[in-house]
Amino acid sequence: MGSIYKRGGVYWIKYYRRGKPFRESCGKVSTYDDAKRILAQREGDIAKGIPVSSRHNRMKIDELIEDLKNEYVLNRRRSLMALEVSIKHLKHFFGGMKASNVTTSDIRDYSTSRQEEEASNATINRELAHLKRAFSLARQSGKLYHIPFFPMLKESNVRKGFFEKEQLDSLMKHLPDHIRPVIKFAYITGWRTISEVLPLQWRNVDFSADVITLDPGVSKNEQPRVFPMVSELRELLKAQKISTDRLDNICPWVFHNKGKPFKSYRKAWAKACVKAGLPGKIPHDFRRTAVRNLVRAGIPERVAMQMTGHKTRSVFERYNIVSKGDLTDAGRKLEEFSGTITGTIRPFHKGLEV
Secondary structure (H helix, E strand, O other): OOEEEEEOOEEEEEEEEOOEEEEEEOOOOOOHHHHHHHHHHHHHHHHHOOOOOHHHHHOEHHHHHHHHHHHHHHOOOOOHHHHHHHHHHHHHHHOOOEHHHOOHHHHHHHHHHHHHOOOOHHHHHHHHHHHHHHHHHHHHOOOOOOOOOOOOOOOOOOOOOOOOHHHHHHHHOOOOOOOHHHHHHHHHHOOOHHHHHOOOEHHHEEOOOOEEEEOOOOOOOOOOEEEEOOHHHHHHHHHHHHHHHOOOOOOOEOOOEOOEOOOOOHHHHHHHHHHOOOOOOOOOHHHHHHHHHHHHOOOOHHHHHHHHOOOOHHHHHHHOOOOHHHHHHHHHHHHHHHHHHHOOOOOOOOOOOO
């Protein structure tokens, strides 16, 4: 049987595991009821065979975060850099705190402090997700018993940007020659330019089967992907192949700058958008555009999701945007349908406001 006692004004509990006594402080602000509850929890865990140690009460947030980072390194997660950014902010606020003392109120205070630093709700939610994952790993390994509730902030994740064909043509005129094929490829496929398009190698291009493949582990969801080589893609890739074969050295990359791979085109993109009169456009708009174009072409959503690499329907739906052109077409069809009912077809006004 365990016992409760006071030492220096602080409640302590004593319990036995395999005949060995364990003593644990309940904290400076604890009450007798708190000590009684903790003792009951420890004795219950012992009865269930769950490892019990006073170490659980001394575990610091810093140690939880380091365990999380090690898990990312061990599994070679591509989002390690994003995690390190989150760690900087999490340690600044929670550093030195005992994990068992972190409450939902502390988590809300963290969100408030980050908002005061002008961090977006989406950024704060990603940081809290990392901290919650750290707590989950600690509980899985038996280092913690309890995970506080993590209140997430409301964020606006509705995507609105996409490219029309004439906008793409205008942009292409102002881009360097070695970047144009990358942009055209992204417009057609919807693949992520930095992580999926630029790393493509010629072994991923099969002209005989007319497909482009993405290796497992390269994409964000780590799933392999196949995209059919439609005529525009075939012409683009054949032109790239010819320019690559003309090089003096052997180049394994599909997209390159005179045989050398490149990892970014941010500055060239920004300049081209300004010259084309398209301020605010981002490369990720091509991903949304491809989803819309695939659905417009009548491709089943399940197949379209596999082609663009969307794992969940909810994310795919956020990208399947209705544009002003879609509404104009819908209005025209409705006007024609109304005309068939009344026996007359009225002209449709193009100035449809969205």
